[in-house]
Amino acid sequence: xLSVREDLETIARRIADAGPAAMEQLVLACxxxxxxxxxxxxxxxxxxxxxxxxxxxxxxxxxxxxxxxxFAQVAAPLLGLSVGEAMSHAxxxxxxxxxxx
Numbered sequence: 554x555l556s557v558r559e560d561l562e563t564i565a566r567r568i569a570d571a572g573p574a575a576m577e578q579l580v581l582a583c584x585x586x587x588x589x590x591x592x593x594x595x596x597x598x599x600x601x602x603x604x605x606x607x608x609x610x611x612x613x614x615x616x617x618x619x620x621x622x623x624f625a626q627v628a629a630p631l632l633g634l635s636v637g638e639a640m641s642h643a644x645x646x647x648x649x650x651x652x653x654x
Contacts, residue, residue, distance in 0.1 A: 564631065565647035571627045572620065572652055579623060580611045620654040621645065 584607065592598070599607070625639040628648070632639055639645055 564644040568624050568628045568648035569651040572624050575627050576623045624648045
């Protein structure tokens with residue numbers, strides 16, 4: 554939870570700084586689910602290079618809405634809000650602007 558003294562800009566910077574790592578974790582979790590399904594179906598495994606290229610592509614293609622969700626997930630515990638409430642919070646909007654996504 555945030556201290557009362559932290560201003561909107563400070564909070565937004567904390568969210569923006571944590572956002573890329575959170576997005577990468579989300580992408581990796583999705584890729585692991587896809588890889589599991591490929592293995593289950595007997596499809597060939599991807600090489601580490603292909604895995605990294607796919608991850609970079611998915612991160613590059615993430616939409617503004619996906620970033621908003623990730624920033625809201627980062628912000629919710631900081632702000633003491635639900636993810637839904639955090640999605641429209643000014644600090645999340647500012648974090649998106651700071652992160653240029």
